[in-house]
Amino acid sequence: MIAALFYLQYQSFRNRLVSRFKRLRQPKYLFGAIVGGIYFYFYFFRYLFHQGYAGSGRHAAAVTIPPEYLVLAESLAALALFVIVLLAWIFPHERAALTFTEAEVAFLFPAPVTRRSLIHFKLIRSQLRILFSALLLTFFSRRFGGDVWIHALGWWLILSTLNLHFLGSSFARTLLLDHGISNRLRRLLVFALVISLAAFVWLWAKNTLPAMTSADRADFSSILKYAQQVLTAGPALYLLYPFHLLVRPFFAPDAAAFLSALAPALLLFLLHYIWVVGSDVAFEEASVEASQKLATRIAAVRAGNWQAAGKKQKARHAWFRLAPTGPLPAALLWKNLIGVGQVFSPRLWIVFISIIVVVLAVGLKNVRHDQNFSSLAAILVAVALGYSLLLGPQLLRLDFRHDLPRADILKTFPMRGWQIALGEILAPVTMMIAFQWLMLLIGSGLVLYLSGKQTVLFLAIAAGAAMLLPALDFLLLLIPNAAVLLFPSWIQAGKDSPRGIEATGQRLIFALGQMLALVLALVPAALAFAAVYFPLKLALGPVAPVPFASLAATVVVAVEAGFGVMLLGKLFERFDVTEEPAS
Amino acid sequence: MIQVEGLTKLYGEFTAVNDLSFSIQPGEVVGLVGPNGAGKTTTLRCLAGIIPPTRGTVRVGGHNIVRDAIAAKKQLAFFTDEPRLFDYLTVWQHLNFVARIYQVADYEKIGATLLEELELANKKESLPGELSRGMKQKLAIACGLLHSPKVIYFDEPLTGLDPLGIRRMKDSILKRARCGAAIIISSHLLHLVEEICSRLLILKNGRKIADGTLAEITRKFSEQPGDTSLEEIFFRATSESSTPLPPPVLPLESK
Numbered sequence: 001m002i003a004a005l006f007y008l009q010y011q012s013f014r015n016r017l018v019s020r021f022k023r024l025r026q027p028k029y030l031f032g033a034i035v036g037g038i039y040f041y042f043y044f045f046r047y048l049f050h051q052g053y054a055g056s057g058r059h060a061a062a063v064t065i066p067p068e069y070l071v072l073a074e075s076l077a078a079l080a081l082f083v084i085v086l087l088a089w090i091f092p093h094e095r096a097a098l099t100f101t102e103a104e105v106a107f108l109f110p111a112p113v114t115r116r117s118l119i120h121f122k123l124i125r126s127q128l129r130i131l132f133s134a135l136l137l138t139f140f141s142r143r144f145g146g147d148v149w150i151h152a153l154g155w156w157l158i159l160s161t162l163n164l165h166f167l168g169s170s171f172a173r174t175l176l177l178d179h180g181i182s183n184r185l186r187r188l189l190v191f192a193l194v195i196s197l198a199a200f201v202w203l204w205a206k207n208t209l210p211a212m213t214s215a216d217r218a219d220f221s222s223i224l225k226y227a228q229q230v231l232t233a234g235p236a237l238y239l240l241y242p243f244h245l246l247v248r249p250f251f252a253p254d255a256a257a258f259l260s261a262l263a264p265a266l267l268l269f270l271l272h273y274i275w276v277v278g279s280d281v282a283f284e285e286a287s288v289e290a291s292q293k294l295a296t297r298i299a300a301v302r303a304g305n306w307q308a309a310g311k312k313q314k315a316r317h318a319w320f321r322l323a324p325t326g327p328l329p330a331a332l333l334w335k336n337l338i339g340v341g342q343v344f345s346p347r348l349w350i351v352f353i354s355i356i357v358v359v360l361a362v363g364l365k366n367v368r369h370d371q372n373f374s375s376l377a378a379i380l381v382a383v384a385l386g387y388s389l390l391l392g393p394q395l396l397r398l399d400f401r402h403d404l405p406r407a408d409i410l411k412t413f414p415m416r417g418w419q420i421a422l423g424e425i426l427a428p429v430t431m432m433i434a435f436q437w438l439m440l441l442i443g444s445g446l447v448l449y450l451s452g453k454q455t456v457l458f459l460a461i462a463a464g465a466a467m468l469l470p471a472l473d474f475l476l477l478l479i480p481n482a483a484v485l486l487f488p489s490w491i492q493a494g495k496d497s498p499r500g501i502e503a504t505g506q507r508l509i510f511a512l513g514q515m516l517a518l519v520l521a522l523v524p525a526a527l528a529f530a531a532v533y534f535p536l537k538l539a540l541g542p543v544a545p546v547p548f549a550s551l552a553a554t555v556v557v558a559v560e561a562g563f564g565v566m567l568l569g570k571l572f573e574r575f576d577v578t579e580e581p582a583s
Numbered sequence: 584m585i586q587v588e589g590l591t592k593l594y595g596e597f598t599a600v601n602d603l604s605f606s607i608q609p610g611e612v613v614g615l616v617g618p619n620g621a622g623k624t625t626t627l628r629c630l631a632g633i634i635p636p637t638r639g640t641v642r643v644g645g646h647n648i649v650r651d652a653i654a655a656k657k658q659l660a661f662f663t664d665e666p667r668l669f670d671y672l673t674v675w676q677h678l679n680f681v682a683r684i685y686q687v688a689d690y691e692k693i694g695a696t697l698l699e700e701l702e703l704a705n706k707k708e709s710l711p712g713e714l715s716r717g718m719k720q721k722l723a724i725a726c727g728l729l730h731s732p733k734v735i736y737f738d739e740p741l742t743g744l745d746p747l748g749i750r751r752m753k754d755s756i757l758k759r760a761r762c763g764a765a766i767i768i769s770s771h772l773l774h775l776v777e778e779i780c781s782r783l784l785i786l787k788n789g790r791k792i793a794d795g796t797l798a799e800i801t802r803k804f805s806e807q808p809g810d811t812s813l814e815e816i817f818f819r820a821t822s823e824s825s826t827p828l829p830p831p832v833l834p835l836e837s838k
Contacts, residue, residue, distance in 0.1 A: 253644065315673045315710050324690045325680040329682035339671040369749045409667045413684050414656035443717055580627075 005113075005121040013128065020500060024178060028487070029502045036505025045139065072224055074251045075231035075275070078243035083242075084162065088169045088324075089190050098122045100285050119277060122167075130159045150258050154250025157265050161246055164272035171279040207490070242268060316341040328415050332423025335432065336398040340427055347433075356442060360537045363447065374450040378458050381443030385465065388435050393476045396428035400481045404488060408577045417569030425477045425568075427468045432473045441467050464550025468525075470552050474561035475521055478568055479514045485571040521560055529553040584608045584734055584765035585630065589639035592625050592789075599625040601789040603639070603697040607685045607765045607782075609733070612756065614724035614780035615769040618821050622789035623769040627736045632768070643734050657685065659726035664739035666719040674698070675707040677726050685730035697725040701751075724755070735759060737768045738760040741775060753779055787821050 098118065100108065108118060110500060134155035141151050176186055212226055228472045230236060237244075245264040252258035319341065322334040364373070403410060410420055440505045447458045532552040536545035585607040590650050592600040600622040600791050607613050628634045630641055632648040632655060640650040646655035658702065672680060675694070682690030698704045701721040711719055719759055720743050727735070737756070741749050756779055760766050767784075785793040793800050797813065804819045 003684075019815075071803070184710070313671055315708055318676065318679075322595055322679055322683050324679075324688050325686045326683065328684065332681055334683070335669060335672060335676075335680050338676065406667055406669070408633045408663070412656060412659075412661050414653045415684065416653065472751060480785065524688055577628070 002117055002120055006110075006124065009121070009128075010044045011125050017084055020502075024502070025091070027227050028506065032502035032505035032506075034505065035508050036503070039504060039508055040501055043139075069224065069228075070251060070253070071232055072228040073238065074244060074247055075228065075236075077247040077251070078240040079231065080238055081158070081162070081243040081246060085169075086194060087479045088166050089173075090187055092170065092173065092354065104569045115280070115283075116277060119167075123164075123273075123276075126163050127160070130163060133159055146483070147255070147258075150255070152251065153258070153262075154247075154252070157249055157262075157269060158246055158386065161265075161269045161272055164269070164276050168279065169271060171281040171283070174283070175279075197235075201234070201236050201239065204228050205236075205247040208234055209544065312463060316345070319346065328413075328419045329423030329426060332420065333426040336402075336424070336427030337430065339398045340396065340431060344431060353438065353469035356515060360442075360446065364446075371453055374447050374454065374458075377443055377450065378454070381439050381462075384439045385436055385469070388432055388439070389469075389472065389476060392432040392435070392473070393428065393480055396431050398427045399424045399477065400568075401484050404484055407572075407575060410572075411577060417571075417573035419569070420572055421481070421568035422565050424483055424571055425474065425565075429470070429473045432477075433470050436469045436473075437466060457543050457546075460546040463547045467547070468550050468557065471557035471561050475557055475564065476518065478561065478564040479517050480510075482564070482568055482571060483510060483514065485568070485575050488575070521557075523552040524560070525556040528556040584611075584644060585767070586642040587639070590626065590629055590636050590641060591638040592622075592629055592634070593637045597654070598789050600629065600636075603786075603789075603791050605784060605791065605794055607767065609763040610755060610760050611782060612760045612766045612768065612780045612787050613782045613784055614776035615767055615784050615786065616771070616773065616776055616817060617786035617823070621786040621821075623786055624738060625789075626770055626786065627661065627738055627767065629755075631659060631736055632656055657730070659734040659736065660732035661736045662723060662727055662738065662740060664742050666711075666716075666804075668719060670711060673708050673710055673733050674703055674714075674722055674725075677722060678729060681729050682798075683725045687730050690729060693729055693731075694725070697728060700755075701725055705768060717745055720744060721748070724752075728759075733764055735764050735766045737766070737770075739770050740768060740770060741770070741777035768786065773813045773817055785817070785820050793820055 024033055100122070104121075108121070113121075118542055134152055137155045137159075138148060138152040141155070142148055173183075173186065177183070181189075209229055215222060231240070245261075245268055248259050248261040249265050250291075252261050316338050318334055321336040324329060360485065400421075413420065444462050447455050529549045529552060533545045533549035536548055585605075587606065588604050589599070590600055590603040603622075603626060610783075615626065617623055625634070629636045630643070630648070632652050632823075635649055643655040644658040646658070648655045654758075666682075668677065678690060678694040681687075685830070687693065695704070698707065701724060703718060703721055705726065706714065706718065711722070714722065717821075720740075734757075740752055740756070744752055753775070756766060756768070768776065768780060777797065780797075782796055783793065784791060785800070793803060795803070800820070803815055804816045
């Protein structure tokens with residue numbers, strides 16, 4: 001039986017790999033693979049068989065952990081593992097559920113396959129994920145020096161044993177539930193155990209170790225030495241001993257040390273394996289449910305709907321009343337704002353604003369006429385605005401990027417292309433404008449309150465930004481929306497979105513393309529700003545022309561955005577839904 | 584009400600629909616049948632203005648679906664086999680949204696009646712994720728009928744419906760036809776087509792191979808007087824001359 005499961009796993013992997021290679025015949029995947037490959041090479045691979053990275057942008061001597069800190073590093077890693085394992089015993093509340101795909105459930109569960117074989121199948125399958133994770137982590141950790149094989153095998157041992165432990169603990173939780181020990185009681189017991197152990201270690205440290213003196217706190221290395229004392233002696237060492245055994249191969253400085261550390265770690269791995277395979281826990285029912293949830297989540301994520309994937313959706317109130325007659329784009333705005341509301345609800349806005357107001361009221365109670373604070377407020381607002389321009393279009397995707405799988409439905413609406421395009425991007429634009437104006441309002445209020453020397457300049461810039469930002473937001477959102485209509489299969493919006501190095505490459509190409517398009521679009525606006533600002537500066541000084549110049553730039557960007565919406569509409573009208581990535 | 588002339592749709596070298604012409608009058612219910620890959624869904628998508636035809640013209644209520652798309656689309660409703668709904672809109676919000684799209688001023692009254700008819704009145708605040716497959720289908724139908732379309736396309740309309748839902752759906756289709764709507768139903772369920780369609784359009788490899796009433800098509804393809812089962816006629820019409828008909832399915836005990 002296990003041979004059949006191996007066959008399934010091997011063939012699935014092989015076929016996936018073959019199809020990945022086959023699709024490289026298409027230029028979009030080939031270019032993506034080339035760019036992704038270059039990225040991975042420069043970011044990870046080049047450190048694999050070379051010396052480590054010194055962090056100065058050049059190759060340098062290996063950055064390995066100094067021998068005096070090796071024990072501490074091992075202890076900290078053991079402590080981290082201990083915490084991870086502890087969390088696995090505290091937080092999860094579900095019954096044991098091995099996650100299978102729906103197809104696996106349909107084929108394997110009714111088949112004459114033993115429970116043990118299913119566990120083996122699950123373990124074999126998880127090895128693919130673990131090997132990949134170990135490889136990525138090796139790429140990363142190798143950048144800081146050490147032997148590549150020791151890193152790779154070390155990571156593999158840690159991840160594989162953790163995987164077995166998670167599985168075993170889920171079985172144990174289920175057995176406890178079957179014996180009438182509720183999740184709450186289990187958590188209480190684990191908490192009690194942890195607190196007892198922590199208290200024991202603390203008492204021991206207090207009675208045995210010399211108290212932390214000011215010399216121990218003098219610098220970072222003194223603190224590290226003291227921490228090493230606590231973690232490597234007495235009960236802490238015994239408590240963390242199994243975790244030490246597991247991480248020791250990873251920290252081995254050479255092959256001999258690795259081999260001597262390998263045997264105990266493998267024994268630990270083997271004990272976990274026996275524990276998991278020997279458990280006789282009914283996991284099938286919970287697994288069926290988990291597989292359905294997984295399928296729903298994958299479908300939601302691949303359809304670009306991360307919100308639906310994360311949690312169960314709740315019905316939301318509309319942000320405004322939609323009359324049955326009126327401008328058509330408002331309908332799409334109304335619809336998408338309800339969708340955005342799944343994450344950014346009005347309540348969230350009220351809480352956000354309240355926190356800012358309270359923090360400012362308390363923090364600035366005794367501060368007036370302070371130029372430093374005034375400058376700081378201006379800088380913080382500028383940073384917030386910068387991030388909103390950078391991240392807003394990426395985070396707020398309730399537009400064509402979300403609705404593309406329903407493009408056939410949108411196309412049946414009696415609406416012109418530009419109306420649909422405008423309606424689709426209005427929701428993220430509205431959200432971005434609301435945030436940006438709020439920041440400008442708070443910043444202006446603060447600057448006025450603090451009355452620094454640059455108050456007038458800040459207010460002039462704020463007024464200009466308040467005009468320019470909405471048009472800029474339109475422009476920023478037009479670019480990814482046009483991209484998704486022009487190259488639907490390049491954008492990861494549909495159910496069959498590509499993954500792997502080529503997908504990373506595609507994303508990089510698009511990020512660069514978007515940047516370039518934005519820069520090109522902003523050149524005329526910058527010229528318009530300069531054409532108004534510099535002549536007026538001669539007559540009015542440096543501050544007063546800012547709003548006028550901003551207005552000129554706004555007009556240019558707005559005209560571009562207007563043309564952009566028309567163009568986006570045309571693109572949507574021409575968009576062939578039979579080429580869309582989703583069903 | 585629907586006029587199709589020389590409709591052709593190509594995907595690269597592949598011809599999905601080939602020189603299709605027909606017209607449908609108000610009150611007619613036309614069954615669009617054919618084997619898998621015959622071009623039924625592509626035809627419906629072209630008729631609904633979802634995809635542009637490569638050649639030919641489609642007129643809905645006298646309006647060209649490509650050149651005068653808005654006027655044409657105002658008159659039609661297209662029901663896909665899989666209900667396509669917005670995950671985060673409730674049942675009533677769907678109706679509100681569609682009302683604005685089609686500018687239905689009195690949508691609240693019409694919507695309430697439709698939800699009552701479709702047994703969704705107590706689900707007004709539910710999200711699609713909380714509805715069964717059949718209920719989702721009913722919601723899609725309520726949205727489509729809100730603006731009283733004069734042209735309706737159904738792609739496998741009975742998928743996912745329970746027996747009562749099927750009965751109601753058939754009644755609803757016939758009721759709309761009696762009110763003057765021109766209806767096209769694409770389905771593999773030949774008994775449905777036989778029961779409610781006044782005319783049949785059989786496609787194969789993107790081409791029209793038969794167009795007429797059931798009696799006319801029966802006369803054309805039957806070999807003997809008693810040979811009147813639509814299933815038999817369908818097999819005869821769509822099979823290659825050299826391909827033998829599939830054997831009839833026998834009950835287990837007679838095997």
